[in-house]
Amino acid sequence: MSLFQIEKVSRLRQLVTVLALCCMAMAAAFTHAQTGSNPSGRPSLAPMLEETTPAVVNIAVIREQRVPEAMRFFNERDLRRFFEGRPPEGGDDEEPPVRRSRGAGSGVIIDADKGYIITNHHVVNEADTVTVGLQDGRELEAELVGSDARTDIALLQVEADNLSDLEFADISDLRVGDYVAAIGNPFGLGQTVTTGIVSALGRAGINRENYEDFIQTDAAINVGNSGGALVDLNGRLIGINTAIISGSGSSAGVGFAVPVDMVETVVRHLERDGVVQRGQLGVLIRDYTQQMEETLQLGTDDGALITQVMEDSAAEEAGLEVSDVVVQINGAPVRSSRDLRNTVGLMRVGEDVELVVYRDGERLEISATIKGDGDEVAANTGQEPEDEPEPRATRFHGAQLQNDDSEGIRVAGVRQNSRAWAGGLRPDDLIVAVNRNPVSNLQEFNEMVSDNSGVSALSVVRDGRRLLIVLP
Numbered sequence: 310m311s312l313f314q315i316e317k318v319s320r321l322r323q324l325v326t327v328l329a330l331c332c333m334a335m336a337a338a339f340t341h342a343q344t345g346s347n348p349s350g351r352p353s354l355a356p357m358l359e360e361t362t363p364a365v366v367n368i369a370v371i372r373e374q375r376v377p378e379a380m381r382f383f384n385e386r387d388l389r390r391f392f393e394g395r396p397p398e399g400g401d402d403e404e405p406p407v408r409r410s411r412g413a414g415s416g417v418i419i420d421a422d423k424g425y426i427i428t429n430h431h432v433v434n435e436a437d438t439v440t441v442g443l444q445d446g447r448e449l450e451a452e453l454v455g456s457d458a459r460t461d462i463a464l465l466q467v468e469a470d471n472l473s474d475l476e477f478a479d480i481s482d483l484r485v486g487d488y489v490a491a492i493g494n495p496f497g498l499g500q501t502v503t504t505g506i507v508s509a510l511g512r513a514g515i516n517r518e519n520y521e522d523f524i525q526t527d528a529a530i531n532v533g534n535s536g537g538a539l540v541d542l543n544g545r546l547i548g549i550n551t552a553i554i555s556g557s558g559s560s561a562g563v564g565f566a567v568p569v570d571m572v573e574t575v576v577r578h579l580e581r582d583g584v585v586q587r588g589q590l591g592v593l594i595r596d597y598t599q600q601m602e603e604t605l606q607l608g609t610d611d612g613a614l615i616t617q618v619m620e621d622s623a624a625e626e627a628g629l630e631v632s633d634v635v636v637q638i639n640g641a642p643v644r645s646s647r648d649l650r651n652t653v654g655l656m657r658v659g660e661d662v663e664l665v666v667y668r669d670g671e672r673l674e675i676s677a678t679i680k681g682d683g684d685e686v687a688a689n690t691g692q693e694p695e696d697e698p699e700p701r702a703t704r705f706h707g708a709q710l711q712n713d714d715s716e717g718i719r720v721a722g723v724r725q726n727s728r729a730w731a732g733g734l735r736p737d738d739l740i741v742a743v744n745r746n747p748v749s750n751l752q753e754f755n756e757m758v759s760d761n762s763g764v765s766a767l768s769v770v771r772d773g774r775r776l777l778i779v780l781p
Contacts, residue, residue, distance in 0.1 A: 354490060354502075354504065354542070357490075357542060357543065357544045358490070358492075358502060358544075360473075360544055361475065361492065361538070361540055361544040362444055362492055362500060362502070363444045363445070363473040364417060364418045364472075364473040364474050364475045364538070365415060365417055365418075365444075365475075365492040365493065365500060365537055365538050366415065366417070366418060366426060366442060366443055366444075367414075367415060367416075367441070367442035367494040367497075367499065367500065368413065368414045368416045368428055368432055368433070368439060368440070368441055368442070368451075368465075368494070369411065369412070369413055369439075369440045369442065370411070370412045370413070370433055370436035370438065370439050370440075371409055371411055371412075371437055371438045372409070372411075372412070372436055372437055373408070373409050373437045374408050374409075374410070412432065413497040413533050414428055414429060414432030414433075414494065414533060414535045414536045414537075415428065415432075415492075415493035415533065415534055415535060415536040415537030415538075415550070416428035416432075416465065416536045416537070417537065417538045417546060417549065418472055418473060418474045418475065419474055419475060419477070419546070419576070420474055421473060421474040424466050424472065425454070425464060425465070425466055425580075426451065426464070426465040426466070426467065427462065427463070427465075427536070427572060427576065428463050428535075428536030428549075429461050429462065429463060429535045429536040429549065429551050430456045430457060430461045430462060430463045431458075431461055431535065432463065432535050432536045433453060433456065433463050433465070434456065434458070434463075438450070439451040439452075439453065441465070441467055443469075443472075444500060447469065449467040449468070449469055450467070451466065451467050452465065452466050452467075453465060454466050454583060455578070455579030455580070455582070455583035455584055456579070457575055457578070457579065457584065457585040459520050459585070459587075459654070460519065460520050460567060460571060460572075460585070460655075461519065461551050461552075461567065462549065462567060462571075462572055462575045462576070462579075463536075463579075464576055464579040464580065475544070475545065475546040476546065477545065477546050477569045477573060478540075478541055478543075478546060478569060480524075480547050480568055480569060480570060483507060483510065483524070483547060484507065485506075485507050485508065485509060485510060486507060487506060487507045487541065488504065488505075488506055488541070488542050489504070489505060489506060489507055489526055489528055489539055489540065489541060489542075489547065490502055490503065490504045490505075490528065490539070490542070491503045491504075491505070491526065491528040491529065491530055491537060491538070491539050491550055491564070491566075492537050492538045492540065493530070493533060493534035493535070493536070493537025493550060494533045494534065494537065495529075495530075495531035495532065495533040495534050496531060496532060497533050498533070501534075503528045503529040503530070504528055505526050505527040505528030505562075506526065506527060506528075507524060507525070508525040508526055508527050508562075508563070509525035510524060510525070511523075512524070512565060513647055515552055515554075515565065520571070520650070520651050520654050520655070521647070521651075522567075522568055522571060522647070522651055523551075523552075523565040523566060523567065523568070524539065524547065524548045524565065524566045524567075524568050525564070525565055526539060526564050526565075527562040527564070528564060529560040529562070529564070530550050530553050530565075531553070531560050534550045534564075535550060535551060535552075536549060537549070537550045538550070539566040546569050547566070547568070547569050548567055548569055548572070549566055549567045549569075549572055550565075550566045551566060551567050552564070552565045553565070571651070571655065574655045575655065578655075578657075585655070586657070586658060586681055587653075587655070587656075587681065588653055588654070588656035588657060588658050588660060588679035588680065588681050589622065589623065589679065589680050590622065590623050590624050590649075590662075590677065590679065590680075591624040591625060591680065592615045592616075592617065592618055592622070592624045592629065593615070593616045593617040593619075594613040594614060594615055594616060594635070594646040595613070595614050595616055595646050595779060596611075596613070596645045596646050596647075597609065597610075597611055597612045597613065597614040597634045598610075599611070600764060601614070601764050601766070601779065604744050604766065605632070605744060605764075605766055606670060607632065607667050607668070607669065608634070608667035608668075608669075608671065609636055609667045611636075611644045612634040612635055612636040612643055612644065612645075612667070613636075613643050613645065613646040613648065613649040613650075614632070614633075614634050614646075614779070615631055615632065615633045615635065616631065616733075616776055616778065616779070617631060617774070617775075617776035617777070618630065618774075620774065622680065623677045623678055623679055623680040624677065626677070626678070627664075627677035628675060629664075629675060630668065631768070631775050631776055631777045632668070632745065632766075632768075632777055633667070633668050633673075634666060634667045635649055635664055635666050636665050636667060637663075637664065637665035638652050638653070638662055638663070638664055638665075639652075639662055639663055640663070653679065656679045657679070658679055658680060659679065660678070661676060661677070661678050661679075662676070662677050662678075662679060663675075663676055664677060705729060705754075706727060706728040706732070706734075706780055707723060707726075707727020707729040707730060708720050708722070708723045708724070708727070708729035708730075708734050709721040709722045709723075710740070710754070711751070712750050713739060716741075716749045717739045717740055717741045717748070717749060717770070718739070718740040718741075718748060718750070718751060718754050719738075719739055719740075720734060720735065720736055720737060720738040720740065721736065723735060723736055728780055729780065732778050732780040733776075733778045734767070734769070734778055734780075735771070738769045738770070738771050738778075739769060739770040739771070740754065740767050740768070740769055741768050741770055742767070743757040743758060743765060743766070743767060743768075744757065744764075744765065744766050745766065745768070764779055765779070765780045766779045767779075767780065
């Protein structure tokens with residue numbers, strides 16, 4: 310046998326060995342999940358599922374809606390008017406007809422003693438009746454304890470004996486590639502189990518108005534799986550299935566679950582108050598990036614950059630300032646604005662928090678007490694221009710600028726759909742600094758922005774308060 314042939318055989322043996330080890334590892338992973346013996350000797354999730362699936366329920370909802378007069382055609386009243394020339398008995402005060410629609414979803418029993426069941430807000434939203442179907446065939450009427458649209462979580466309660474519930478997993482060490490199983494009621498067919506892996510962690514951007522930190526999985530999730538369980542191979546709950554991305558409306562291998570740590574926090578709010586009374590720090594924030602650090606030199610490569618501090622807010626009382634970068638909250642890292650928003654948004658009013666921020670390159674520890682004042686302050690608020698004025702002096706990313714007697718640059722107008730508008734710049738804003746360097750006239754401003762190839766961070770005074778606007 311030639312040297313080439315020997316080398317080829319050796320490589321083939323190595324490949325066979327690697328494949329065998331991979332198969333053994335997968336078999337070991339599934340076998341490790343068993344909670345009982347399998348007479349056939351085949352790797353199986355059946356023992357784990359036999360313990361887990363009784364805690365996953367089917368949910369049927371009925372919504373009733375009065376039919377508007379304009380949408381009614383030939384009903385009994387119309388026919389009597391036509392044939393008899395008179396309305397039916399009861400006069401014109403007869404109740405309008407009711408249209409009933411049905412929906413289906415899934416839920417997870419999380420406390421057998423209290424009868425608590427978690428599902429999605431969108432499954433039970435505006436439902437007149439909610440019926441829970443158990444694996445043993447029982448059907449129970451459920452009461453809505455509370456619901457939260459921003460996390461898409463709802464808490465139901467039923468009265469029944471001999472319920473099974475799921476234990477919450479510790480997902481602090483959850484990793485991409487971990488095996489998972491999705492259990493639910495797809496297309497109203499009845500309880501169904503699919504398997505896959507954790508495809509990604511910390512997914513967001515599906516609905517930017519919501520609080521998002523999704524677990525992404527390739528386990529098949531379809532319509533009706535909403536509110537069902539995503540479990541690990543030990544049968545512990547790691548998330549509540551809530552959404553899919555699909556062009557056809559069916560599974561494309563991209564499903565999302567609300568992580569169980571967020572679910573647990575929301576449940577505490579709903580059990581106590583029926584709603585989530587979100588705390589407010591009182592800041593507008595955006596992601597701080599390495600590209601910004603190259604220009605602003607604040608002392609960190611990531612975090613949540615404070616662009617505005619609200620009057621009489623918890624942030625103002627604590628001493629937080631525009632251009633501070635929050636990098637920790639209660640010891641947990643803050644790598645983006647979403648991290649800070651998700652954490653603060655699930656805190657109780659009156660709760661104390663410890664923040665670590667960078668200010669002008671210095672690391673500071675700041676304590677704050679969370680406040681709550683109803684609706685959140687929306688970003689990028691400001692006066693919308695009625696008619697765009699003619700350019701006065703210079704144009705900057707869709708904004709018209711002019712010198713101002715108060716030692717700054719006045720924004721005379723902003724074109725909608727421009728970069729300046731999208732970044733938050735508004736008419737009548739007063740620009741007083743560029744990239745933390747004071748500016749008093751257009752000549753200085755033009756020199757600063759022409760020399761800057763990166764981001765432009767504008768310090769702006771609006772309605773007597775300072776804020777930071779970052780334009781890429």
